[in-house]
Amino acid sequence: MSGRLESDMQLGILAKAPLPGQAKTRLIPGVGAQRAARIHADLVRHSVATACQAFAGSQITLWTALDHAHPLFIELQAHYAISLAPQPEGDLGARMLHALGCAPGPTLLMGSDCPLISPALLRHCSQALADHDVVILPAEDGGYGLIGMTHPQPELFREIAWGSAQVMAMTRQRIQQLGLSLACPATLWDIDHPEDWARWQALNVSLL
Structure with a gap:
């Protein structure tokens, strides 16, 4: 399948300035x-460009942090006709739950650290919500790069050890306890550490 998904699906992207x-x-x-800041800017641009190959700009919200009026965010909004919204205060779980809860229907939420997320994988995740309650793209470090759900599930974001290698395991356990169905179409890796950046460069793939 190719092209954009025309549906009520919403996609949020969390991004720092x-x-x-x-x-x-x-x-x-x-x-x-x-250079770390420049790499981050390129990762955010890449994430938005990827999302806009799978969804219309009207389906995408860039959830901003640090400087909500940063020129990068204004540039992306103008170029892709996406929405901008400030991340609220609170830990990562609270910010993720807020972003997921603001959408009226099924929603995907991703960070900007995983350039391996492709338009095809986003479409796959969207389609997985047709017969699953939750979809997640686990990361090799024990976290995850994307989560999506048909309805907000607050318990998946409370008392999770964010930033640890236990995030995915704890989330999976909560999903089982709640009796929810889960799809995990792929396991990916993020660009967090210098060795991750070297791994990405070794693939000889441009971010832009």
Whole structure:
């Protein structure tokens, strides 16, 4: 299947403004603060461009942090006709739940750290929600790069050890406890550390 999905599906992308010293901080020891910020900006651009190959701009919200009026966000909104919305205060779980709860129907939510997420994989995740309550793309580090659901499930975001290698295991356990059905179409990896960036460069694939 190719082309955009015309449906009531919504897609949210969580993204920090690319401020040196505040974005991709775990990359800084390997590449420096300025380059880490540039890499982050390219990752955000890549994520939005990928999303817009699978969905219409009207279906996509970029959830912003650090500087909600950063030129990068304004650029992406103008180019792709996406919506911008500020992430609220709170831990990652609270911010994710807020983003998922703001959509009127089924929703996918992703970060901007995983350029392996493709338009085809986004379409696959969207279609998985036709017969599953939850869809997740697990990450090799024990977290996940995307989560989607037909209805908000607050218990999946409470008292989770965010940033740890236990996120996916804890989330999977909650899903089982709630009696929800889960689809995991693929396991991916994020660009968080210098070795991840080197791994991506070894693939010889441009972000843009």
